[in-house]
Amino acid sequence: MTAKGTPVLIGIPFDAYSSYLRGAAEAPAKIREALRCDTSNSWTELGVDLGAAGAYEDAGDLELDERDAFAAIEAGVGTMLDKGKRPVSLGGDHSITYTIVKAFAQRHPELTIFHFDAHPDLYEEFEGNRLSHACPFARIMEAGLAKRLVQVGIRTMNRHQREQAKRFGVEVVEMLALPAHDKLKAVGPVYVTFDMDVLDPAFAPGVSHREPGGISVRQAIGNLHAIGGEIVGADVVEYNPVQDVAGVTATVAAKIVKELLGKMIGEA
Numbered sequence: 293m294t295a296k297g298t299p300v301l302i303g304i305p306f307d308a309y310s311s312y313l314r315g316a317a318e319a320p321a322k323i324r325e326a327l328r329c330d331t332s333n334s335w336t337e338l339g340v341d342l343g344a345a346g347a348y349e350d351a352g353d354l355e356l357d358e359r360d361a362f363a364a365i366e367a368g369v370g371t372m373l374d375k376g377k378r379p380v381s382l383g384g385d386h387s388i389t390y391t392i393v394k395a396f397a398q399r400h401p402e403l404t405i406f407h408f409d410a411h412p413d414l415y416e417e418f419e420g421n422r423l424s425h426a427c428p429f430a431r432i433m434e435a436g437l438a439k440r441l442v443q444v445g446i447r448t449m450n451r452h453q454r455e456q457a458k459r460f461g462v463e464v465v466e467m468l469a470l471p472a473h474d475k476l477k478a479v480g481p482v483y484v485t486f487d488m489d490v491l492d493p494a495f496a497p498g499v500s501h502r503e504p505g506g507i508s509v510r511q512a513i514g515n516l517h518a519i520g521g522e523i524v525g526a527d528v529v530e531y532n533p534v535q536d537v538a539g540v541t542a543t544v545a546a547k548i549v550k551e552l553l554g555k556m557i558g559e560a
C-alpha cells in the first residue's frame with residue numbers, strides 16, 4: 293500500500309448511454325487481458341514495477357443492472373474511496389464519469405479534472421438524454437463537482453459546446469493548441485479521465501466515434517507523465533472492442549492504464 297492509497301482497478305461494463313454504437317461494455321475484460329499479457333513486462337516507463345506485491349489491486353467488474361446502474365457505480369466507487377483506495381475505472385462509455393465523479397466529489401472537494409478527449413462532452417442534452425456520453429461534463433460542472441475542468445485534445449467543438457465551455461469556465465486545450473503540458477498542473481486532488489478517442493484512430497481504431505487528427509500514443513503518455521498534482525483516481529473509457537482491429541486498441545488502452553498506474557504509484 294502506498295502512502296496515498298493503493299490504486300484499484302474497477303471494471304464498469306456499461307454502454308447504454310452511448311449515442312452511436314454499443315460495445316464499450318465489453319472493454320474491461322479485454323483491457324485486463326492486454327494488461328496482463330506476457331508480450332510486455334510489468335515495469336512502467338517511470339520505473340515502477342506493477343508486478344510487485346501490492347502495487348495495485350483489482351476489484352473486478354461491478355455487477356450492473358441497466359435500470360439503477362448509475363447508483364450502483366457511485367456506490368461501488370465510493371466504497372473503494374472509503375477504504376482509502378484510489379479507484380481506476382475501466383469503462384464503459386463516457387457517461388459513467390458523471391456518476392464516478394459524484395462519488396469523488398463527496399470525498400475530495402476542490403477536485404481538478406484533467407479530461408483527455410476528441411470531444412468536449414458538454415451537451416446540455418443529447419437526443420433527449422441528459423445522461424448521454426455526450427453530456428457528463430455539463431452535469432459535473434452544473435452540479436459544482438469540480439473546481440477546475442481542463443480538457444485536452446478537443447477537435448469537435450461546435451457553437452453550443454463552446455458556449456457551454458464558457459458558461460462553466462472550462463479550460464479547453466484544443467488539438468490546435470497542443471502541446472500544453474503547463475496546463476496539467478494542479479493544486480489539490482486530481483482526477484484523470486481518458487477517453488480513448490483523444491488518440492488518433494490510426495493508433496486506436498477501437499472507439500465508437502473515430503475522429504481523425506488526434507494525438508499519438510507517445511503524446512498521450514507525455515501528457516500523463518506531465519501531470520502535476522495528487523492523482524486520487526482515474527478512468528479510461530470508450531474503448532469499443534467491436535470496432536477494434538486485431539486487438540491493437542486494447543493494447544493501447546492497457547498501456548495508458550499502465551502508465552497511469554505507474555504515475556500514481558511512483559509519486560505517492
Ligand code: MN
Pocket residue numbers: 386409411413425487530
Ligand atoms: Mn468522451
Ligand code: MN
Pocket residue numbers: 409410411487489490501530
Ligand atoms: Mn470522445
